[in-house]
Amino acid sequence: MLGLLIILVISWALLRFVEKKNIDVLGVILYPKRLTQFILGFIFIVLVTLVNIGVETFVLKVEWELQSTFNYKLFFGAVVYHLKSALTEDLVFRGALLYILIHKLGAKWAILISALFFGVYHVFSYGMIGDRWIAVVYVILVTGFTGYVWAYTFYKTKSIMMGLGFHLGVNLMNACFFESQPYGEIFFQKVSSIDINDWNWLFFNLFKGLFPSLATLVCLKLLLKSKLYSKIEKK
Template identity: 65%
Template sequence: MLGLLMIIVISWALLRFIEKKNIDVLGIIPYPNRLFQFFIGLVFMMFLCLLMVVAETYILNVEWKQKETVDFSLIFQSFIYHLRSALTEDLVFRGAILYVLIQRIGSKKAILLSALCFGVYHVFSYGMMGEGIIPIVYVILVTGFTGYVWAYTFHKTKSIMLGLGFHLGYNFLMTFFYKTYPYGEIIFIEVSKTSLQDWNWVFFNLSKGLLPSIVTLAFVNQLKKSAVIIKSNSSQL
């Protein structure tokens, strides 16, 4: 929590002294329309990820075992943890620094730079420095493209809220099914699945990694046509 507070203070200082702007240019203040953006992003991404889990279940013949009891307090703890985590990352990669870069070098270059940094960051956060070049390139490609879509979302909505909903929805839904730290397999445990080989493995993992972001990008472009969802200026709420 202290780290998040420091990031907010630094974000305020960057915007105040470099761009002469208030921190609200990040769309971080939870006005009703922005909360609606967040909710739309959260629900959309959780539904999309659930579809991906279902697709993986059929493609790989995954057998799931549901836990005998569901710990709702653990679900709540996971939600709060991933909300803080997603907000922290979004403020770093799609917050004040991205806003300043957009003003100074243009949106296209700024979004690409943000995406690259987000991809490289995950190489370190996943502890992959000792891995081979192919897994590292894969992580940079997949997480970098995800970062691109979320940075693009920030630019188009003038708020971090929709992207934050996407971010939280993805991370939170995955804790229901997969092993993740510090929360994982909260509801289901994977018992067995079919292993893919060679190009089938490559095609499946590229599709699994890139398809959600491709669909999300299309979704954001459709939302651009809806002024009710996209506008986030406080005077318009």
Template identity: 40%
Template sequence: MIGILVIITLSWLLLYLIEKKQILVLGLLPFGKRLIQFFIGFLITGILCILTQYLEAYLKSANWNLNEHITGNIILRSFWWDVKSVLTEELIFRGALLYIFIQKMGSRKSILISAIAFGIYHWFSYGVLGNLLAMILVFIGTGLMGYAWAWAFSKTKSIMLPFGLHLGWNFFYNTIFSKGPLGEVVLTLKGGTELSDWASLLNFISGLVLVPILVIIYVYYFVKDESEMNS
């Protein structure tokens, strides 16, 4: 939590020193509208995560089972971990720096820079640096997702929609389906067989390629550009 407070403080300083703006330009207001955007994003990626995880179970002929040792406290601690990690990444990649870049260079270049930086960052957070194939796959998946979330920030002029999109995926992926670094949380995958090469490719495409493309389509067609609305 201290790290988040430090990032918020640095974000405020950057915005004030470079753009003479307050941190509210990251789109926290009007709160009701932003909260709706957050929950819409959360539901969209949450549903997409559910679909991809059940596709994996189908391909493996496996089943998702409730963790017998799960408690409410474990779920809350895992959810809070998701919130902190997502908020940290959003403040870094879709916060003050992206806002400043958009003001200086325009949306297109800024969104692309944010997406590339997000993809490269995950080489380190996923621990794949040096494994060329893994680096390419991680860069494609997280870069595309970073592009979708940065575009959502640019169109809404708010961090709340990308925050919801990001948290929806991470919460279901890490906490509900126990795919994160916290180990078994709510559901565990039991039984089944190893995926064949083609099934593995299909599983990869659905999770790391198709999902961000669907989010990009959603942002393109269904998210209103607030700069055009206010012009």
């Protein structure tokens, strides 16, 4: 929590002294419009993630086992943990620095720079230094494209809230099905699956990694042109 507070203070200082702006230009205050953006982002990415898990279940013939008991404390802990984690990363990669870069370099370059740094950051956060270059490139490509879509979302919605909904939703849903630290397999545990090799493995992992962000980008563009989004903007 202290780290998050420090990032907020640094963000305020950067915006105040570099751009002469208030921190609310990041859309961090939960006005009704911002809350609606967050909820839409969360619900959408939960559905997309479930589709992705469904495809994995079909392709790899995964058998899942439902956890015998529902641990409310564990689930609440996961929500809090992933919310803090997502908010921290979003403030760093899609907060004050991105806002300043957009005004200094233009949206195109700012979003690309943000995406690249987000991808490289995950190489370190996943502990992949020294791994095979193919695995490193894959992580940079997948997480970088995700960072691109979320940075584009910030630019178009003028708020981190919809991107935060995306970020929280995908991390939380994956924690419900897959192993991760400190929270994982909250609802289901993978019992068995088949192995696939060579090109099938490559195509499957590219789909699994890129599909959520590609679907998000397409649907976001459609949403921004819709009457629904016009109503949200008027709130």
